[in-house]
Amino acid sequence: MTSTPHTLKAFDEEQNALRALIRRMGEHAQRALDDALRCLLEHDAEGAARIVARDHQLDDMEAQAETHVVQIIARRAPMADDLRDLIAAHKIAGTVERIGDYAKNIAKRVPMLEPVGEAASPSPLPVSLLPEMGRVAGAQVHDALEAFITRDATLAAQVCASDRVVDDYYTAMLRSLLTCMMEAPQNIAPATHLLFVARNIERIGDHATNLAEMVYFAATGQRLGERVRGEDGVRL
Template sequence: MPTEHTVRSYDEELKMLVKTVLRMGGLAEAQMVNAIQALIRRDNDLASRVVSSDARIDAMEQEINDRAVRLLALRQPMADDLRNIVGAFKIASDLERIGDYASNVGKRALVLNQLPVVKPVATVPRMARLVQDIVNDTLDAYVERDLDKAVDAWSRDEEVDELYTSLFRELLTYMMEDPRNITACTHLMFIAKNIERIGDHATNICENIHYLVSGKPLRATRPKGREAGNFASTPPDPTSGIS
């Protein structure tokens, strides 16, 4: 922690809060990696484990919230400590959403694994690797309190949006060329959107890290790829039964 407190137990509680956030982040990142591997390998067992493991992330968010509320109630923190505790609240919420999106990818992988392979499956992992790197660097920035690393990870969201736009167009082309591809491509489209949203939540975390460390909001405009906004609100698929 940046400073030592008179009450040693207070320092230990703050350190444990940070460690719990990092454990939750590592689990959320692993969920995303496993979901993509389940898609690539057509591994139903792995996809099912991803879906069932989402409850662990939810439980960790509750643990972080409980720890943070206890610190706020008993220690009445100020300045850096207050930002640290409130930041943990917010970061845990974004990590929980990352876990949800990874679970959604796992659910759609279970469906896609029953369908013939379509070519764009090879494009999705490239986008996922970029998002994974962003999430990894974001978690490193959190533990290191590294502003430069947080801003760098934040700025790379534009590349994610560019890839998503390109993949969206590619999938539309495949669907128009052969109607038999529509079901598989629709699931891939939603998987791509889930991955893109994971990137968005990573940028949220970077913004929270910036405020946590500097006490100032990140005032730059959030980077967005060209025309990415055109596809930002992909409608729900009424035929899939998957959220």
């Protein structure tokens, strides 16, 4: 049976509403990451507590997105590209919620650390890498979601290719923190907390790559992981 123009318009409106909801989820998760890193550098324990407290908002939005997807499938019985897009939206919403969880985990570390920002006493710990590492991971999340909103497979592939940047930051942090631990036992506790922070940021970058792979599949019907890699390991 051919859909009427009214039905097609309603379907488009429902999909657009779903995309807008997921975009808000992404903005919420990015803001949580930015705020968590700011609180870490400024030793703002109260601000960190607020980040943890508002995490439920992202949980609520994920539940709304899941409900929205189920309702659209039940009402419209989409097929082919539309169905693939809705399934991707469902998975993306869950991934964005997990990104928010990693930002929350960073905020939870703030009260466990002494001040590490510019106002603190000189520290051998390599904290200067964290803001840039977080900026890159946040940009990956933003670009992956922008690719989803615009169905831009090329942008999604670029996000995947940039994943190793965050990995390189994490490797540098790991080496520096291990060196600090070996040089002075008193560095072990704070360095361990910072290592967990770096690991959470690295996982956010991994999830951004997962988002981009889902977007690529939704837009093209092909899995990015099946494409040929170049000599440097970047997917072509």
